[in-house]
Amino acid sequence: MKPFLASLLESSLHSLQKLSSTHSHAIKHGYISDVYVSNRVLDSYIKSGFLGHAHNLFDEMPHRDTVSWNTMISGYTSSGKLDNAWRLFTCMRRYGSDADGFTFSRLLKGVASAKRFELGEQVHALVVKGGYECNNVYVGSALVDMYAKCERVEDALDAFEEIWEPNSVSWNALIGGFVQVRDVETAFGLFGCMEVKMMDDGTFAPLLTLLDDPMLCNLLREVHGKVLKLGLEEEITICNAMVSSYADCGSVSDAKRVFDGLGGSKDLITWNSMLAGFSKLERKDSAFELFVELLRTRIETDVYTYTSILSSCDEHQFFGQSLHCLVIKKGLEQVTSVSNALIFMYIQFPTCFMNDALSLFETLEAKDLVSWNSVLTGLSQKGPSEDAVKFFSYLGSSNIEVDDYAFSAVLRSCSDLATLQLGQQIHALATKSSFESNEFVTSSLILMYSKCGVIENAQRCFQQICSTHSTVAWNAMILGYAQHGSGQVSLDLFSQMCNQNVKLDHVTFTAVLTACSHSGLVQEGLELLHSMEPVYKIQPRTEHYAAAVDLLGRAGLVNKAKELIESMPLSPDPMVLKTFLGACRACGEIEMATQVANHLLEMEPDDHFTYVSLSHMYSDAKKWEEKASVKKVMKERGVKKVPGWSWIEIRNEVCAFNAEDRSHPLCEKIYLMVEDLTQEMKWFDSDNEFNYQASPLDVNHS
Template sequence: MDHLGDLPWHAGVSKKLDPTQRPLKRLNPECCMRSSPSLQTLALRSSAAKTHARLIKSGAASDTYAWNNVLAAYSRRSSLADARKLFDEIPKRDAVSWNALIAAHVSSGAYQQSWDLLGSMMAKGLSFDQYTLGSILKSVASAGQLEFGRQLHSLVVKSGLDSNVFSGSALVDVYAKCGRMGEAYSVFQLMPEPNTVSWNALIAGHARAGEADCAFQMFNWMEREGPMPDEATFAILLTFLDRAPFYQLMLQLHAKIVKYGRAIDAVVCNAAVTAYSQCGSIADSRKLFDSIDDNKDLVTWNSMLAAYARYGFTEHAVEIFVRMQEAGVAQDMYTFTSVISACFEHGLRGRAFHGLVIKRGLESTTPVSNALLAMYIRSCKDGLMEDAMKCFGLMEFRDSVSWNSILTGFSQSVLSEEALKFFGHMRSASLKIDHYAFSAALRSCSDLAVLQLGQQIHGLVFKSGFGSNDFVASSLIYMYSKCGVIDDARKSFDESCKDNSVTWNSIIFGYSQHGQGRMALDLFSEMQELEVAPDHITFVGIISACSHVGLVETGSIFLKSMEPIYGIPLRMEHYACGVDLFGRAGQLDAAKKLIESMPFEPDAMVWMTLLGACRIHGDMELASYAAQCLIALDPREHSTYVLLSNMFSGFGMWDDRATIQRVMRTRGLTKVPGWSWIEVKNRAHSFNAEDRSHPQAEEIYERLRDLMEQIEMASSTGSDIHHIECG
């Protein structure tokens, strides 16, 4: 395979990728940063200082060349202030002196000062050259100053430097980075002989715009008519290959890398390790990683570690981390961020990495602290939310990710009251509330069914301009549905964008939970007419809707058609919905057969659904079987014993009921009471069965007795219960 030009690019890469959904990858800056200067740098700095001292001592005012050499050395390896001080000491400054100082400012990111220096240089009547304009144009490109770039373009033409490859490449870079690809091509085509920098600037411009086809076509053109591609060329192209469909394309591009002798370049190898993993082939990433013997740098190790973390391969990630330590590689914040991310479901193990973070002095690094927060929050089943809060409290600088992580942690851990209090703290701290925070707060309102507070947050959403966000709209729909106001849920849905499955799923679930299954099915039909692709969550809602309204045959058809028609493999939750579908209709044999047909072992949710159906229809034999399977999976789940105990008592099987209760006592299990919430005058009141902890308990029970008496009286006289006065 000599040319990628023969490939049907459109088959593997979309012509216009959306950069807002798939931001271009950037190489980690650690590849060019060091914690201390190297011996070579110290030696060069010492040599420059000695030359500086000799020049001052000798008073060699006319040796401008020597002064410029010292200035160039200071500009590269000393502070900007030192370079400026030396510049002021040069007795006779020439254009080279100004160029060195301008280049120093550009390298330091002091773009405005570099532009001011160009103005001062021109005001003194000094002639600029290709090197002057090259540095200035580099700063203009980085700052994205299109109009200034056009002015400099005129200056380049006026000074006769438009045919110079150095100036021309810099201009191509300016226009490409400013998104003006047409003007970039115009400059490029006027260049007598474009160099690799020019070609790469155009390819990078297409990369920024997410134009994969154009970038690869440019590469084909470069192969035919341009200079040999270098490491920068391949590093840019590798950023596009970030999904499984691009795997074959990745193999072919890797072949090109080998063909042009770039397989030993660290930058290319590091990008290829990442690209292979993002194309779904961890095996190829590891094979390439292992083939890099003496050329592994910190980025290489971090790339492989991040690849394992991305796919949740905890053991492999830890192995790479340990090997880094054994090889004496200085680990940085990217290393710890990745390995901690790999331990999301292993909070106890993650504590060991937390200790290493403190030991290495990285606890003040916000990305590392955010990774620790996420790890503890994901492990909240082990009671680690308190650890997350401690970590949050010790952070020196908290960004929006930090605050949102804690808020989401409370919400996902069903600590809804704490979540809403924390949301209040976020507002008091004058933080900018984003769509993640609004979604988490609305979900907590849903869990507590606090309608009035949810409506207030809805007002904040509208005021903040997040009403059109899919996830916020979905949370609003869910909140109104859980609070029993399905009409407002539908209104929120109608006001949403409806261009993907997120909001559709919420409204389908809403109607399903309100017993309006046919409305949910109508919405699914409308969804298909609008060509909105359903996902696995959509079918959970649809099959549940069929279950609630007794449409067993329709639900069964959906269950069977998911993979062959919609390309969505059945997951555990779909089987649980199917068991509920058959179980509610009393088709317990069909429910059991569905469980037996599962390609993986059923979890507790599936068996609990079957057990609940057995209780409704009084199948004691199948219930005992389901209960045995449940107890084998989770012997400490109290609800299994409670359901079975209730069934035994319902059938008058008192000895069996006593046995169950004795087992519960032996294992230290007690029934966990359910809680109810009601919102009165913007305040949530919580109760459980026989609860008397509420300060108005006596009044409440007194009123309850009155209501019960009215109901009994209405029942005995045949009166309409709806006319009972509730006060």
């Protein structure tokens, strides 16, 4: 081929106009009949992404060799068009062209990407027939990779053992397969058998993804030491994986040390990994600082950057709203994952932000199941529960398939509403959708039946899954018995959890402490609290102290509750103090209650709970001036009592109402009936003897 034609091909890459011009030049001067020249033009078209033009040239070529076929097959597999590549491969064999190692390697790569195991087996048979399995390391490695990507790790191991001299690609493909199926033991066993000189970033980066649990932190440090020993500490892919692994193992300081060690060679994945680590470990301030630092660099942020930082904004409304503005400025608001992160952020904010989440959902064009579930969760947690039930019905009528997360959320709303009939219908729907045995759906069913007073049904649901060692289900059952005042049964279940090696978590202790509180088991509850860290290796949180304060308060031990709060290693949060305030009110400790209330008013001046509790307490003590003073402060600060709501289930419809509510279309008839019932009660109270002897039929017809 003429040198100037080769030069034209090199310079015309990525430009269709230049490539077409070079192609025309080759035709004009008669070079295109040369198969070598045609192959070069064909390859240039494919490298520039113009597969259609390449195929047109391929069809027009008077002579084709194996390189011609391989070039086209490679182009289609690289573009993810395996079916086109397979048709070409079939034609290649039909026209008598011999497939070689490159043909099989490229086909197997396409099969691996598409996870088309049935085609991979056919290629493997042809490889064996052609004698490429053992003596061609590239084909052998491609076979290992294909089986590994299709999660047929035993077949991958068999293919690996057939290679006479496996190289680093072969080893990495095999290890990667066991990483994909999360077989930690085998993956690291193979790693131990691998020659040190073969180890590279393709070896370590996949292995590090397995080390995502605090229990594996020591193994992670050993791998880190190996990386340092081999001088691979500046390999960006390894460092990025290392940052993620240390964060997943809970060691954010080690993650930050690796991150800082990269200096100016960090890429966006490095920043995103560190951001995600801070977010996972709830180091929100650190995440914000890192995000601002990233914005000062010249690195362009992406979708993953925003989804990571938005997950840290659950308590920072101003920063979250500022990020929302930045998302709009970047034109990312219609990216589903980013909008989902924004929706989830807004539902973590106070209830007044729920409308922002709904507005985002309504304007999002490409809603997915996460979008629906996020709003459903928000309505279940923040909105009226009946709205969550209605929203679930909208989800059911959409084209999106309902999952276990949606069932769990709506069942929790049924729990809050205590709507047994509706809960049973959703239970039937969950069974029909094969989610009844899902641990999260089952736990929600347990809570729903418990709150609806049908503890027997809750127990039946629990029995179906208790053998699976589902911590979530055990916790729900303990809490269910706690709510029914069966504290000893809850303690027995806790003992069974320990004996059966079911993993305990923070929720377990919250549930069992609640059980002790509701059943007056003071000594047992305090022993559990004090044994959490030394015996069970779980550090008590504020919710555990709140449950213990409630336990002591219900038992009338207000001073002991005060001593417990003063001995807390954590600063008492509003939940602990509100619980203590309730205990003080129940025990008539007005002076102590006033001190706690003043502290609460400093922490949450806009929360109505403290004002209302103080007001009621002063009413009970007939301290009218103090009560008037509280009302005055509420008025000055614009704090209003949030009205309580009641609801009733009538023919599968939940009707919610509050005092003097007239929004119901049948409110006139309802109030007339209430007046009649009130008069009946007064009438019967005025004549106890008649009331005692009255027949139910007489009452119904009176």
